Amino acid sequence: MTSSFKQCYDFIIIGGGSAGCVLADKLSASGQHQVCLIEAGPKDSSPLIHVPLGVVELMKSRRLNWLYNSGPEASQNDREIFNPRGKTLGGSSSVNAMLYIRGQKEDYDHWRDLGNEGWGYDDVLPYFKATQHQERGADDYHGVDGPLNVAESRSKLPIFDNFIQSAINAGFPANNDFNGEQQEGIGYFQVTQKDGKRCSAAKAFLTPNLSRKNLTVITDALVEKIILQDKKAVGIRFKRKQKIVELGANKEVILSAGAFNSPQLLMLSGVGPQAELDKHNITLEHQLEGVGQNLQEHVDALVVKEYTDTDIIAYRPKALAKLAPSAFKFFTEQSGVLTSAVAEAGGFIKTSDEAETPDLQLHFIPAAMDDHGRNLKMLFRYGVAIHACLLRPKSRGSVTLYGSAPHLNPNITLNMLSHPDDQTIMIKAIKRAREIFAQPPVANKVTNEIFPGEGCQSDEDILEFLKNKASTIYHPVGTCKMGQDELSVVDSELKVHGIDSLRVVDASIMPTVVSGNTNAPTIMIAAKIADNILATHSN
């Protein structure tokens, strides 16, 4: 079947992101299989990736970030919303904020209870443990033998201790390990860093293995199509330096292009909702109405206050003078402000007594943050901020196509805040963030509220503020969801329904978004399915 291709591999992985790097490592480890990983972006050689504070600049990088915009969003007063995604080896794990969070036990038990056998918390915990090296040492929840280094944050900006104390004074419990027995509470996040530098999925799983003879990595190559014959994936077509190349897959094609690009590529390959494919004159190979549906994202809003001290990040002479020695420490002690993931402390809280588990995540920011750090004017002000994001949104969006040309962006509609329950919780979220700001020690140093603003007090006004200002916290999932219902795209082995030799393995398969950041869960998903793929092809 694949003999018409000039070049074949056993496994072709599309996308060298969080999932793709794990798969490349695990599938090539035995030396028995020929593995090819194809990434649209360049190699991960930019220092902006490896120096953690580079995250601020990566938000604007045309070379390393897809810089998508969704919308205009009807549910958000017709605004477009910024959706950054990594475009380099490591994918979004090379541009993310490095927080190591798994979500709640109940998230995975919910996946299992939806009918996805093998995805309960007890099933996935071994993969979280096996993929990490926890610098604190091993315990019931943490492992020390994996490639992904999990470390304490090292910037030691004093404002974070103050934030934590204010939150405790506001009545929220302290927590030293959000990935342990209890997620609830306030404290420092652990980060995917090693010696103060970013430990992306590429750095952890790919770079150490690049010399394997059976692993080929091709960068700057945009996959345009999965080649299907009689409902079987037999190869892929990509474009590199204006040349079109086709490769055959002897065993499987694995799609790991992320929650926006995986459904896009399925549709470009003729797998998806019939009406959407008809609209763009794409020949239907297999009808799957769920492709691109069920998009979920953590809606997020910022409460920003002016701040009277200078021990924060601001483009102001006094603050910069204080930060300079700390920045130098990066080169001498691998610590200081350059190791900062910006959001180093925060936590998980309940917005009301009715919530059985935390329904809100907080990220504390030592700067006057606005528009994902892209509003430079704000950074010239002394300010601090609290991100508040809804952990289990009920709103659902979609990914469709702008056209059949592969270089076009996917058409993203987040629909965040379209569900009234999401609006209710986010109104409470603003109030909880304000309660923290009202407590010492931070209360002693904050003055004017920049956002939402002192005049914004009633629920109606807060909702209007949210519609005008809320945004994402970069966790899109669900667009190729795992399950058995009519909108599911893959089964519990992540095989695409109705197509042979094709799996989707990335954040898009989550049936519901986990209650926390999504990098570690995506790495867990890839590690678990790699074992399944290897078992399928052992002979």
Ligand SMILES: Cc1cc2nc3c(=O)[nH]c(=O)nc-3n(C[C@H](O)[C@H](O)[C@H](O)COP(=O)(O)OP(=O)(O)OC[C@H]3O[C@@H](n4cnc5c(N)ncnc54)[C@H](O)[C@@H]3O)c2cc1C
């Ligand atoms: C700014 C930002 C901050 C974040 N902060 C955190 C955090 O602190 N902690 C956390 O846990 N999570 C965080 N996340 C989320 C987390 O990083 C992602 O959920 C996770 O990396 C998703 O992994 P993935 O494998 O699904 O996709 P990705 O890692 O995005 O990988 C997809 C890869 O496929 C490539 N690709 C796409 N289309 C094609 C194509 N047609 N051909 C070839 N290659 C293609 C892309 O270039 C990319 O490299 C953040 C994300 C962002 C963007």
